[in-house]
Amino acid sequence: MTSAIQCEAMAEDALLLRFGESIDEATNARVHAAARALQLRWPELELVPAYASLLLRFDPRQWPPADDDTQQQPADIVQAALADVPPVETPTRQVEIPVCYGDAFGLDLAELAASIGLSVEEVIARHSAVEYRVAMLGFAPGFPYLLGLDPVLSLPRRSDPRQRVPAGSVAIGGAQTGIYPAELPGGWRLIGRTPLQLFDVARGSIEHGSPSLLQPGDRLRFRPIDPATFERLFAETHR
Amino acid sequence: MSVLVLKSGLLTTLQDAGRPGHAALGVGRAGAMDLPAWQLANALVGNTHGEAALEFTLVGPTLHFERAVDIALTGAVPRAEVDGHVLPGWTRCRVPAGGVLKLGGMAHGCRSYLAVSGGFDVASVLGSRSTDLHAKLGPLDGRALREGDRLDLGEYVPPLLWSSDDAVHVAPWSLDPQPWFDLAPLQPERFEIPPLSLALLPGSHTGKLDADSLERLHTRPFTISKDANRTASRLDGQMLSLHEPLELISEAVLPGTVQLPPSGQPIVLMAEAPVTGGYPRIGQLAAADLPRLAQRRPGDAVCFHACTLEQASARLAARQQRLDGLLAAIARRLQGGH
Numbered sequence: 001m002t003s004a005i006q007c008e009a010m011a012e013d014a015l016l017l018r019f020g021e022s023i024d025e026a027t028n029a030r031v032h033a034a035a036r037a038l039q040l041r042w043p044e045l046e047l048v049p050a051y052a053s054l055l056l057r058f059d060p061r062q063w064p065p066a067d068d069d070t071q072q073q074p075a076d077i078v079q080a081a082l083a084d085v086p087p088v089e090t091p092t093r094q095v096e097i098p099v100c101y102g103d104a105f106g107l108d109l110a111e112l113a114a115s116i117g118l119s120v121e122e123v124i125a126r127h128s129a130v131e132y133r134v135a136m137l138g139f140a141p142g143f144p145y146l147l148g149l150d151p152v153l154s155l156p157r158r159s160d161p162r163q164r165v166p167a168g169s170v171a172i173g174g175a176q177t178g179i180y181p182a183e184l185p186g187g188w189r190l191i192g193r194t195p196l197q198l199f200d201v202a203r204g205s206i207e208h209g210s211p212s213l214l215q216p217g218d219r220l221r222f223r224p225i226d227p228a229t230f231e232r233l234f235a236e237t238h239r
Numbered sequence: 240m241s242v243l244v245l246k247s248g249l250l251t252t253l254q255d256a257g258r259p260g261h262a263a264l265g266v267g268r269a270g271a272m273d274l275p276a277w278q279l280a281n282a283l284v285g286n287t288h289g290e291a292a293l294e295f296t297l298v299g300p301t302l303h304f305e306r307a308v309d310i311a312l313t314g315a316v317p318r319a320e321v322d323g324h325v326l327p328g329w330t331r332c333r334v335p336a337g338g339v340l341k342l343g344g345m346a347h348g349c350r351s352y353l354a355v356s357g358g359f360d361v362a363s364v365l366g367s368r369s370t371d372l373h374a375k376l377g378p379l380d381g382r383a384l385r386e387g388d389r390l391d392l393g394e395y396v397p398p399l400l401w402s403s404d405d406a407v408h409v410a411p412w413s414l415d416p417q418p419w420f421d422l423a424p425l426q427p428e429r430f431e432i433p434p435l436s437l438a439l440l441p442g443s444h445t446g447k448l449d450a451d452s453l454e455r456l457h458t459r460p461f462t463i464s465k466d467a468n469r470t471a472s473r474l475d476g477q478m479l480s481l482h483e484p485l486e487l488i489s490e491a492v493l494p495g496t497v498q499l500p501p502s503g504q505p506i507v508l509m510a511e512a513p514v515t516g517g518y519p520r521i522g523q524l525a526a527a528d529l530p531r532l533a534q535r536r537p538g539d540a541v542c543f544h545a546c547t548l549e550q551a552s553a554r555l556a557a558r559q560q561r562l563d564g565l566l567a568a569i570a571r572r573l574q575g576g577h
Contacts, residue, residue: 010442010493010496010523011440011493011495011523011551012525012526012548012551012552014493016443016490016491018490021488022488023488035263046260046263048262048491050490050491050515051488051490052488052490053490053491055491057259060552060556061556136489137264137265138265138489138514139265140265140374141261141264141265141374141376142264142265182375199265201364201365210264211365212265215263215264216263
């Protein structure tokens with residue numbers, strides 16, 4: 001059973017839909033299913049999916065489209081459009097992220113392993129064993145918030161955030177794991193680094209598609225690689 | 240032919256209407272803080288394609304123009320002079336080839352827009368020439384102007400207002416800055432500016448404020464803090480609190496969203512708002528009042544009055560209609576060549 005969608009008029013040009021109040025796979029799947037359905041129906045909407053909510057931004061002069069017979073409120077129009085959307089898994093892309101774990105690539109890995117009472121190898125095995133879901137992007141362009149972290153691996157953020165976290169750093173912050181797409185300040189614990197470029201405006205053209213390697217709703221796995229492979233892939237992707 | 244930056248000013252960035260369409264990827268819109276002023280500056284120099292203009296804060300840049308160009312200054316009017324000639328705001332002026340435009344401080348307001356005929360020919364990033372300082376996106380790799388920067392000027396054949404390229408000209412007409420800019424009435428006896436009253440829509444968690452905080456939110460003045468910037472304005476003066484702490488999960492936020500972090504000091508998100516946030520939201524500034532807040536300085540007082548979505552939408556639509564009418568009138572005036 002799924003809860004009703006709460007619809008809040010947030011601003012003159014924005015509606016916020018809430019699908020629940022927790023961070024979980026089922027709720028987030030409903031967000032992405034709704035986003036897909038609404039975008040198909042109204043390509044002109046700008047949609048911002050989050051863990052359990054979806055923002056719709058529209059041009060109030062253009063949307064909702066004028067209807068002949070009724071002057072419905074935007075919230076009612078959206079509720080009606082979503083009434084038939086089954087909260088089921090939508091087809092998603094699978095993305096593999098190569099990660100060089102530990103040492104200079106993940107400065108906090110050894111400390112994190114010690115804190116939770118696992119060996120470094122076990123942490124790597126558990127982090128790369130499961131499939132994650134890109135619940136949402138935010139904080140910085142291309143920064144994915146991932147669902148699916150093994151709860152054993154969760155550890156609160158550092159008390160002293162770093163001024164500069166290297167681009168590509170794979171990190172754990174509380175019950176979440178994510179990837180820093182650019183050099184940024186951050187308090188998450190660094191466990192590894194990917195050589196891939198998560199966000200590149202040069203990719204963001206009609207010819208090349210999205211500037212972001214990851215899209216909301218994507219499925220994702222981490223694949224451990226060695227430093228030599230990191231250097232090779234880094235050179236290939238940073239030409 | 241280009242413009243050479245001799246002095247950068249306090250914070251000078253290239254801005255246009257912003258970068259919509261990428262929020263789901265974590266990319267905010269950015270764009271001009273005072274959009275009507277930006278749009279009117281462009282209109283005055285005949286630009287109709289959302290060209291990038293310079294937005295500068297409190298103290299403007301000094302620019303050397305290698306060729307003659309028509310300019311307009313809107314928003315807060317800075318002290319402006321070219322080779323000894325003082326230039327007014329809210330009109331069209333010609334800077335001659337080789338002219339050095341010195342832009343100083345502003346008597347009122349916080350942000351000015353300098354549009355040039357043809358716009359600045361800078362790279363468009365994800366469909367926009369606006370600078371996103373936090374994400375480091377946009378022209379100049381998303382940074383503010385620096386001394387020594389060179390900005391190319393766009394191709395443009397201006398309507399023939401003036402035949403000579405080697406003198407300063409000022410159009411014989413100008414726009415009334417009202418209602419696009421609030422001239423704060425100075426009260427010499429108090430040296431104090433009365434609080435600017437801003438319309439506030441309810442937010443998701445307005446009802447979670449304790450009764451005293453809710454009352455103060457809508458009746459007491461707040462002061463814009465010193466660290467106000469393009470991302471957010473923190474408001475000092477009144478500590479607000481909730482009935483009980485709320486555990487929230489991140490969701491989308493907008494420019495104008497008023498958040499209440501644990502410090503108890505509300506924060507109004509501005510043009511360069513992040514796309515998501517996790518603090519309680521105690522209000523949403525009416526969109527028509529965002530540029531008005533953007534024109535207030537650190538230390539200025541503001542207060543809030545409650546409004547409904549219908550009122551805010553009607554005000555926004557009325558402002559848009561008025562702006563569209565003015566843009567059309569400017570275009571007619573320029574076509575007429577006088």
